[in-house]
Amino acid sequence: MSVVSSPLKNGNGAAMAFDSNGNDDIKREVKEETMSDDDVPWGELVKRDKKDKKNKQKRNYNDEDGDGDEPVKKVSKKSSKLNGKRGSDDESEDDYKPKSKKKTSSGKKRARGSSSDEEEDDDEQMSEELSDEEDFKPQKRKSKSGDKSKPSTSSSAKKEVKKEVTKKKVKKEEDVEDIWEWWKEDKKPDGVKWNTLSHMGPLFAAPYLPLPDHVNFKYNGEVMKLSLAAEEIAQFYAGVLDHEYSTKDAFNTNFMKDWRKYMSTKERERIVDLRKCDFRQIDTFQKEQREIRKAMTKEEKLKIKEEKEGEMKIYGIAVIDGHRQKVANFRIEPPGLFRGRGGHPKMGMLKKRILPEDVIINCGKSSEIPKPPPGHRWKEVRHDNTVTWLCSWTEGVLGQNKYIMLNPSSKIKGEKDYEKYETARRLKKIIGGIRDRYTEDFRSKEMRIRQRAVALYFIDKLALRAGNEKDVDEAADTVGCCSLRVEHIKTFEKAKLNEGDKKEKEFVVEFDFPGKDSIRYYNRVAVEKRVFKNVKLFLEGKAPRDDLFDRLDTASLNEHLRSLMPGLTVKVFRTYNASITLQDQLIKLTNPKDNVAAKILAYNRANRQVAILCNHQRAVSKTFDAAMEKLEQKIKDKKKEVKAAEEALKSARGAEKEKAQKKYDRLKEQLKKLKISRTDKDENKQVALGTSKLNYLDPRITIQWAKKYDVPLEKVFTKTHREKFRWAIDMVNTSDEEYVF
DNA sequence: CACGAGACTTAGGATTGAGTAC
DNA sequence: GTACTCAATCCTAAGTCTCGTG
Structure with a gap:
C-alpha cells in the first residue's frame, strides 16, 4: 500500500515543475482538427460557444403563436380554467409573447425537517453504537438490539445453523456485513445520514513497478531509457495500443501534452512526435504478464484471492450506526489515461496518482480516524453526517469530486432506492392528471408552457432523460430532452415508423441524437397532432444547432414537476x-x-x-x-x-x-x-x-x-x-x- | 437568482471467473 | 486438464438534481 515511491506525484514534486510550456502548437491542432470518427454524424467537434447555451435565443413569438392550428387566444380561456395550481393565469395574459425566462425559482421550502420525529429511537441507537465504536474491529454485536424477531433471511443457510449453536462461531461472520433490516425500523429525520461512522479509509493503488531492463521503449527506432515518471505513463499508453483510443487525434494530442509534462528535460527535448514512439516492447511485456497471471497455479491464484479477501475485510467494511456495511469502491482509482467516451475533448489526458494528501476522510467524531499510509497524512478529516461518503478526492482531469461510498446492499443506499420506487408509485397515482395537464398545456398561449408540455410529453412517452446543460470543453456533445437541438429532430406529416412497415403513420417525429455515454437515440414516433404542430412551431426559423426548447431548462421543468407532486422530477418518469x-x-x-x-x-x-x-x-x-x-x-x-x-x-x-x-x-x-x-x-x-x-x-x-x-x-x-x-x-x-x- | 460545486444515481465497457465443451 | 464462452462483477465516466453563494 505504500505509495511513496511513485514517480507520479501530483503535488509539488519535481516532475510537476514543467507546465504546459511550448505546447501551444499542439493545443491549436486539437481545435482545428476534427478529432472524432467521421462515421458518427454527431461526432463532429464544431466548437460551440460555451455561452450559447446559457443565453438561449430570446425570440419573439408573436407571429409564431398565431399560426398554430388554431388561434391562441381561444386557448387562454381554457388554460385559466384548467386549475388553480398554476399560479397567476391572468398576469400571464400579456405573457403571450415570451419574455426572458422568468423563473419562480424559490421552491426553497425544501422538505428538510418536515417529516417524522422518531428521535427517541435514534438516540437509543446512537448511544449503543458509540460504545461499538471504541474498537470498531471485530466484535460480536451480531444480533444487536434484539431486532431479529425472526430468523434472518440471510443468504447463507449454514450461517443460521451456526448462529444457534454457539456464539463462538460468530468469529466467522465478523468479516462480513451484518444484516440490517432497516426497513423494519423508523426513519431518521431528514438531512442526517448517520450518527456514527467508522471505516479504514481507502486502499491506494499499488506503487509503480518499473519495467525490467530488457523491455525497451524506442524513439525513432532507437532504444531510449525513460525516467521513471515518463516510463509509467508510457506504460499507460502501451495499454491502449490495441484500443480505438490510440487512433483518435484528440486522445493522442492530449496524451502527448500531458506525458511531456512528466518527462525529464532531455526527454522532452527529444520526444516530440508520438508517431515516432515505439511502445511495442512494453505492450508485449504487458501481454506476457497477463499470460503469466492466467497460467498461475491453483495455489498462486488462491493466494491472490486470499490477499484480496484480506483487503476486503479491512477496507471493504464500514461501521455505520453500529452496523457493519459493505463499502463499494474502497480502491482509489489508479493512475492512467482518461477514457472519456464519445467525442470527449479530454480523452487521453493523464489521471494522476492519488495520494493520501489528496484525500478527505469523513467519519464519526468519536470514531477512530483511519491511519494514512506511513509517512503520509490526509488532506483533511471531517465529520459531516449530512453526507454519505467515507472518503473523497478531486479528480484531476475534470476537477470533479470522487467519492468512496457504501455498497448498494447498505441501508443508506437501500433506503434511498426504496424511496425512489415509492416516489414512482406515487407518480402512478397521479399520472393521469399530469397527462391531462400537459395535454391541455399544448395549447397554452405561453411559449414556455407549451414547450414544457411537449417536453414532458416526450419524457413521459419516450422515457427521455432530462438533458441538463453541459460545458462544451469539459464533455462530449450529448443531449437529453431539454437540450435537444433542431438538428436532432425531423418531422414528417406521414411516414413509416420502420423500414419494413406497410402503412404510413401521420404526424411522425424522428429523433436522432447522442444521449448519455454518446449512445445514439434513434426513434420515429407517431405523436398527437397538437404535439406535431407544436414541434414544427418550435423548429421554425431556427438553425440546426439552436435549441428545440429554447424557453425551457431542466431547473424550471423540475420546479414545475415539484409543484405537481412532492419529490417529482424528470427521472421519476423513467423509473415509473x-x-x-x-x-x-x-x-x-x-x-x-x-x-x-x-x-x-x-x-x-x-x-x-x-x-x-x-x-x-x-x-x-x-x-x-x-x-x-x-x-x-x-x-x-x-x-x-x-x-x-x-x-x-x-x-x-x-x-x-x-x-x-x-x-x-x-x-x-x-x-x-x-x-x-x-x-x-x-x-x-x-x-x-x-x-x-x-x-x-x-x-x-x-x-x-x-x-x-x-x-x-x-x-x-x-x-x-x-x-x-x-x-x-x-x-x-x-x-x-x-x-x- | 443564475451558476457552479457537490453529492448521489445511472451507465456501458473491461475484467474476472464459473460453467461448459472439448 | 485445457479452451472457450458468457454472465457476473468491477470500474469509473456521465448523467441528474440540490444547495449554497456572490
Missing part, C-alpha cells in the same frame, strides 16, 4: 414507466402453464421491452456472429432430426407409432426452443438488460412474479441483485398480499 412496463408485460407474457425456462424467457422479454424503452444498448460482442453461426448450425441439425423423425413416424405402425410420435414431438419441441433462443439472442444483440434491472425496475415486481409463478428468484436475480434488494425480497415474501407496483 420502466416499472409499469415490466409489470404490464409480465402479465401479458407469462403463461402459468409454461415451464420455468419459458417463464424466464417471458421475463426476459418483458425486461427487454423496458431496456428498449430506456434505450439501454450495448456493443455487439465480438463473438456474436460466431455464436449465432453455431446456433444456426444447431438449428439446421435439429431440423434434419425432425425430418428424420417425421419419416420414421410415417412408416411406423402399432406401438412403434406411438413411440415415434413421442420422439417427433420431443424433437419438434427442442427445435422450437432453439428457435426461440435464436430470436432471443438476436433481439438481445444490442440490448442491455442489466441497467434497467439494477436501476429502474421496482424489484418487488420481479420478486412477486417469481413467487407467484414458482420461479426460483436466483434465476432472475444474481447474488448481487439479491443483496441489493434484500429489503424488497423481505417485504414481498413476508406479505400475504400480492405486490402491485
Whole structure:
C-alpha cells in the first residue's frame, strides 16, 4: 500500500515543475482538427460557444403563436380554467409573447425537517453504537438490539445453523456485513445520514513497478531509457495500443501534452512526435504478464484471492450506526489515461496518482480516524453526517469530486432506492392528471408552457432523460430532452415508423441524437397532432444547432414537476414507466402453464421491452456472429432430426407409432426452443438488460412474479441483485398480499 | 437568482471467473 | 486438464438534481 515511491506525484514534486510550456502548437491542432470518427454524424467537434447555451435565443413569438392550428387566444380561456395550481393565469395574459425566462425559482421550502420525529429511537441507537465504536474491529454485536424477531433471511443457510449453536462461531461472520433490516425500523429525520461512522479509509493503488531492463521503449527506432515518471505513463499508453483510443487525434494530442509534462528535460527535448514512439516492447511485456497471471497455479491464484479477501475485510467494511456495511469502491482509482467516451475533448489526458494528501476522510467524531499510509497524512478529516461518503478526492482531469461510498446492499443506499420506487408509485397515482395537464398545456398561449408540455410529453412517452446543460470543453456533445437541438429532430406529416412497415403513420417525429455515454437515440414516433404542430412551431426559423426548447431548462421543468407532486422530477418518469412496463408485460407474457425456462424467457422479454424503452444498448460482442453461426448450425441439425423423425413416424405402425410420435414431438419441441433462443439472442444483440434491472425496475415486481409463478428468484436475480434488494425480497415474501407496483 | 460545486444515481465497457465443451 | 464462452462483477465516466453563494 505504500505509495511513496511513485514517480507520479501530483503535488509539488519535481516532475510537476514543467507546465504546459511550448505546447501551444499542439493545443491549436486539437481545435482545428476534427478529432472524432467521421462515421458518427454527431461526432463532429464544431466548437460551440460555451455561452450559447446559457443565453438561449430570446425570440419573439408573436407571429409564431398565431399560426398554430388554431388561434391562441381561444386557448387562454381554457388554460385559466384548467386549475388553480398554476399560479397567476391572468398576469400571464400579456405573457403571450415570451419574455426572458422568468423563473419562480424559490421552491426553497425544501422538505428538510418536515417529516417524522422518531428521535427517541435514534438516540437509543446512537448511544449503543458509540460504545461499538471504541474498537470498531471485530466484535460480536451480531444480533444487536434484539431486532431479529425472526430468523434472518440471510443468504447463507449454514450461517443460521451456526448462529444457534454457539456464539463462538460468530468469529466467522465478523468479516462480513451484518444484516440490517432497516426497513423494519423508523426513519431518521431528514438531512442526517448517520450518527456514527467508522471505516479504514481507502486502499491506494499499488506503487509503480518499473519495467525490467530488457523491455525497451524506442524513439525513432532507437532504444531510449525513460525516467521513471515518463516510463509509467508510457506504460499507460502501451495499454491502449490495441484500443480505438490510440487512433483518435484528440486522445493522442492530449496524451502527448500531458506525458511531456512528466518527462525529464532531455526527454522532452527529444520526444516530440508520438508517431515516432515505439511502445511495442512494453505492450508485449504487458501481454506476457497477463499470460503469466492466467497460467498461475491453483495455489498462486488462491493466494491472490486470499490477499484480496484480506483487503476486503479491512477496507471493504464500514461501521455505520453500529452496523457493519459493505463499502463499494474502497480502491482509489489508479493512475492512467482518461477514457472519456464519445467525442470527449479530454480523452487521453493523464489521471494522476492519488495520494493520501489528496484525500478527505469523513467519519464519526468519536470514531477512530483511519491511519494514512506511513509517512503520509490526509488532506483533511471531517465529520459531516449530512453526507454519505467515507472518503473523497478531486479528480484531476475534470476537477470533479470522487467519492468512496457504501455498497448498494447498505441501508443508506437501500433506503434511498426504496424511496425512489415509492416516489414512482406515487407518480402512478397521479399520472393521469399530469397527462391531462400537459395535454391541455399544448395549447397554452405561453411559449414556455407549451414547450414544457411537449417536453414532458416526450419524457413521459419516450422515457427521455432530462438533458441538463453541459460545458462544451469539459464533455462530449450529448443531449437529453431539454437540450435537444433542431438538428436532432425531423418531422414528417406521414411516414413509416420502420423500414419494413406497410402503412404510413401521420404526424411522425424522428429523433436522432447522442444521449448519455454518446449512445445514439434513434426513434420515429407517431405523436398527437397538437404535439406535431407544436414541434414544427418550435423548429421554425431556427438553425440546426439552436435549441428545440429554447424557453425551457431542466431547473424550471423540475420546479414545475415539484409543484405537481412532492419529490417529482424528470427521472421519476423513467423509473415509473420502466416499472409499469415490466409489470404490464409480465402479465401479458407469462403463461402459468409454461415451464420455468419459458417463464424466464417471458421475463426476459418483458425486461427487454423496458431496456428498449430506456434505450439501454450495448456493443455487439465480438463473438456474436460466431455464436449465432453455431446456433444456426444447431438449428439446421435439429431440423434434419425432425425430418428424420417425421419419416420414421410415417412408416411406423402399432406401438412403434406411438413411440415415434413421442420422439417427433420431443424433437419438434427442442427445435422450437432453439428457435426461440435464436430470436432471443438476436433481439438481445444490442440490448442491455442489466441497467434497467439494477436501476429502474421496482424489484418487488420481479420478486412477486417469481413467487407467484414458482420461479426460483436466483434465476432472475444474481447474488448481487439479491443483496441489493434484500429489503424488497423481505417485504414481498413476508406479505400475504400480492405486490402491485 | 443564475451558476457552479457537490453529492448521489445511472451507465456501458473491461475484467474476472464459473460453467461448459472439448 | 485445457479452451472457450458468457454472465457476473468491477470500474469509473456521465448523467441528474440540490444547495449554497456572490
